[in-house]
Each structure stands twice: as structure tokens, then as C-alpha cells.
Amino acid sequence: MNIFSAFVKKEFFHIFRDRRTILILLVMPIVQIILFGFAISVEIQQIRVAFVVSASSPSKTSIQQLARKVDANEICSVTHWYSSVDAVDAAMKKGEIDVAFCFQEKEPHHLQVQMLIDAVNPTIATSESYYLEAIVTDFLRKQQLNTQKSSAVSLIQPSVQMLYNPQMLSAYNFVPGVMGLIFILICTLMTSISIVRETETGTMEILLVSPVRPIYMIFAKMVPYFVISCINLATILLLAYFLLHIPMTGSIISICLLSFLYIFLSLSLGLLISTVVKSQVAAMIGSIMGLMIPVTLLSGMIFPVENMPWALQRVTAIVPARWYISAMRKLMIEGVSITHVSTEIMVLVGMSVFVLLLAFKNFKNRL
């Protein structure tokens, strides 16, 4: 045990004497969580609308009323007026407008509105369509009510309630995701690089001839990084609660326990990478390139797993971040008890054991 603590001490010296790295490791997650927690959002905040009206149009006044109504909306702004449809294409190609309104009139006081929508981003285009349609329908209906009476009331009057996230803030969804991303990348990078560097600089040879057993040596490498990750976890949770106002309704103990498990798994994964690759460059590329894209795209962080094709959903099962992020969302936002995330915990435990065993099997105590 004495030898073990000596090794841990050595690792701590290693890390703390590289001031720049330790600074990056402790400050980076803070900046990231603040930046992304506030910045990443999918709510539409601005729709730039153009009106296409020919000079001879008879119902110009009502079109202008409509334009005023659209402009009065806090999200929409009427930015351009064109006299023919040809100008729309050019303006959209330059990215100056999002939607163009065209009008047809078969008879006076009966406007037909066609919205030309830039659909490069389909989700935004659909939301814009819903949003503007509601404004226009409302406007036209009010105009018509002046001429005819209507008392139609829908018999079924649904009321909608948004559970867990009544204001529908994107941060609720993204903060657990960003946590999943940051932890796995930082932890795997730290362990894999620090082990491979010992091999590259030749100090590994010295360690291997020491009487300490390789297993202790490896655990000693993981301890300081585990401590650093726990500090990061604490700052991230504090920031999420006080700055981003994430509810954190679940028990804080289960959130921490789950995160410890995930950090441990990520460190073991780094260990596994270090046993497979030979150079630091390869370790880095393996950790970053191999993990960055699957973790961002296949974990449900941005794109919900349920919407993917069946085969790909099976593939996502091997991405640890998927399980962590889903469990964290349940614990932090839905506030369920730890028994509800038992599947996720079982999977993460299973993965940790598997990865660790594989890493030990691969680890060569001879050069």
C-alpha cells in the first residue's frame, strides 16, 4: 500500500507541475458549460420576412395591415418589399430573408397567401411555417369576422401541459448532454496520453522494473485524474444549478454516484486506448476522433436516439455517453429515483468491467 501511495504522489506531481495543463483541465469545463448552456438553443428567435406585392395590387391596404401585424410580432420582422417573385430567389441565396409572402386575389377581400420558405433547415422551416400561418390565419379571420358571423367552437378543447420543462428551455436538454461529452473526452484523453507518454519518453521502462505490480501502477495513474474529474463535476453541477437554473430535482447523491461511475468508465476507456496504440499522436487521435463524432451524434445529445433507424439504435447501445446522458436527464430534470435508471447503471457497470478486463489483458508488462 505504501508503494501505491508513493505512485499516486508521483502522478500528482506530474500533473501539478504542468501548470498550463492543470489550468486548462480545471477551467475548460467551466467555460464550456457556461457557453454551451446559454448558447445552444433551438428556439426560433428571428424570422426575416419579405413581402412580394405588385404595384397594381388592389388589396394593398390590407396587405400593408398584414405586414404591420407581422412586423409587430416580437420574432418576425419585415425586412424587404419586392414587386416580383424573381427577387426572392436571389435574396434567399444571399441569405438575406427566411420567408417571402406572395399574394393572389381571386375576388376583392379574399386574399390567398402563399409563403415561400427557405427550407435548407427543415425543422426551422416547419416551425416558421406553423408560426407564420397562425399569425396570418388570425389576421384574415379577424378581417372576415367583420363581414360574417361565426360561432364555431371546437367541442374538444385540449389543454397542453409540458412536463418537467414548462418553459421548454433548451438548456434542460443540453446540459446533461454536454456533461456526457466533456467527461468522456477529457477522461479518456488524460489517461491515454499520460500512459503513452511514459512509453514514448522511455520512463515506462523504469516503472516496469520497479517492484510494484502493473495493476497498482495503472490504478495510481487513474487516481489523480479521478480527483480532477470530481472537482470538475462539482463545479459543473454548481454552475448548472445556480447559473443555468437546472432544477436538479433528483437526489444529488445518485447524480454524483452515476457520474463517478461514468468517470471511472471513461478513465478505463483511456487505459484501453493506451494499451492499443503506440504513440501519443495515435492516442490523441483515437480518443478525440474516435469518440467525438459518436458521442455527439449517437448519444442522443443532439439527435434523439428513438428517431434513428432500428439498426443504428442498436449501434448506439455501445456508446457509453448514451446511457449516461439518458440517466442524467432523468435524474436531474425529471427527478426520478435511482431505481428508475437501474438499466442505465447496469449497462455502465457492465461496460466498465468489460473495458477494464480488456485493458488488463492487453497491458504488457514487458516492453
Next chain:
Amino acid sequence: MSVLRYLLEKEFKQFLRNSFLPRMALMYPLVVLLIMPLATTMDIKDVSISVVDKDCSILSKQLIEKMDASNYFTIYRVERTYAAALEQVENGQSDIIVEIPSFFSTNIDKQQPTSVQISANAVNGMEGSLGASYLLELLHDFSQQIYPSQLELEQVGPVVSSLYLYNNTLNYRYFMIPGLMVFVIILLAGFLPALNIVSEKEIGTIEQINVTPVKKSQFILAKLIPYWLIGVVALSICFTVGWLVYDLAPVGHLLDLYLLSLLFIFIMSGIGLIISNYSKTMQQATFVMFFFMLLFILMSGLFTPVSSMPTWAQVVAAFIPPHYFVDAMRSIYLKGSTLFDLSSEVMVLVLFSILINLWAVKSYNKVE
């Protein structure tokens, strides 16, 4: 000039003799473009619903059947109490609770308005609201079926129609494929150079360059050009896969795409080299680059639109080169914009590339 040629020869030999890097530069774009577009979809499907049926009438059964028959929804289970349904949402088995009140059918028979409570899991706000809005539409349909006279106003009423331009099938993959290409370029052209100079520092070979009459600009240029080539090869693979597998050919000119990409690769490798110059160890270089990489990927509008960000974040995004490139790639690919249409983006990218690469040359110090 011949100095540069020898330096280039050295860089290429170094790259090609590595057993790992050339293979990765080829395989990486291929794998990413083959698999990842399948994952990037926002179209919701199979939203599972827990119904709390307190009415248990023929009418409520009809409503449940109508929901089950829809493409978007599947009924997970019909419960008697809200608590049981909420339990299913907490377990992640269902996403939305529809609560049909008692007296639902009696009220409708009397033609009195009756409420239906929809509770959607909104942890993912967008998914929750989309699911709820589809359900509202379905309920509206249903109430018209059972009481059709409401239709009158709609028939004489206004007509609003939407026409979706440039991506008229609303295929989300078409939106994401050019974005994924940018993702690949950011990773390849950003990371490899970031590790390059610092690895020469760690191995010690940089000393040998420092004692030669090689100029700073020649040295940096020799480091940049190979990444240009790698980037172009990777990009060509991306274009081909996009065209063959996803049937997505750029509407605009291929030449415009290449020119713009060359400019962008130049910027990314420049950033990589700057970081490499300032770092002492590879570990430092990696963590710094990792930070910028996440910044570039999450704040450039690749996944979530920049226009949705708060104002201060949009100011940050204005200083992120990929922001302009992502926009321009999508415009060329889907709208068929020309470089002339995108002149403001191109100007900004040119400015970035000059500043960043001057900085890269300046930050390389031959004197320790």
C-alpha cells in the same frame, strides 16, 4: 524555392511512413459519411402515448383507436389513473399522457365543450412541443369528425399555403450532410497540424530545423500544404459518398465548393499550427485544440442555428470561422448560391486566413 520542395518532401515522407495517419485520413470521412447521416434526423416517429381513460365509452375508444392508427403515435397502454401513466413516463416507456375526463362522451352528446389534458415530456423541449402539436391537430380532426358543422368557416375562410424551397421534401439529412463534411474537415485539418510541430518539439527534431537557414514562412508553408492535400482528398471522398449513397449532388458549382474549402482548410490548419507553436507538450496542444474544436462544432450553427442563440453568443459566433463556412457550404450545396452571392462570407474567410496564417508564421520562434 528548392528549400520548400525539400521540406515538403520531408513532410510527405513523414506522413506516408506513418502506419496510421494515411489510412485514417482516407477511412475517417468514408465511415463518418456512410453512417452518421442516418443518425442525424429530427423527424419524430413512434411517439408512445399513455392514455388515462376515465370515461371508458365508445367515443373514448374511438379516439384511442384514431391515435393508434396515426403514423406518429403508438399507444403504449391505457391506464385508469394519472399516477400509473406518469410512472410510465418516468420509466421512459412513454412520452405523452393523454387524459380523457369522465363525462367526455356525455358532454359531447350534449354538445358541451369538454377538455382533454395532454401532458408531454418536455425534457427535450422541441420533441415535446412537436409531439403535442401533432396531437392537437389529431384532436381537431377528431372533433370535426364527430361534429362536422364546424367546417363551414374553414371553407369560405382564408387560404394560407406554404411552399418549401431548396429542400422541398424537408429531408433533414440533406441539411446535415454538408454540415458533417465541415465536421470532418474541422477534425482532420485542425487536429493533425496541432500535433505536428509540438511533436517535433517533444522528439527534439525541431532543433535540427532551427539550426538550418530555413525561413519561418517556408517552414510553416511546408507544414500547411500537406494538410491542404489531405483536406481535398477527404472532401472529395465526402462529395462522392454524398452523391452515390444519399443522392445529394451540389446544386451550385463544384469549383466554388472546392475553392471555399481550400480557404477554410487553410484557416483550420493555421489555427492548429498556432496552438502547436504555443504548446510545450502534446497534452497541452490537445486540450487547447479540443476546447476550440468543441467551440467550433457547437457554436458554428452546425447543429443548432446561430440565429437562435442569445445576442452575446452570436457575437462570439461571429469570431468563429466555421460559422461562415457552414453557412456557405449549405448555401452552395442546397440553394446553388455562387461565390458572388456569398461575397460577404468569402471576404470574412479571406481575412481570417490572412490574419491567422501571419500569426502562425510569427508565433514560430527559431530562438528558444
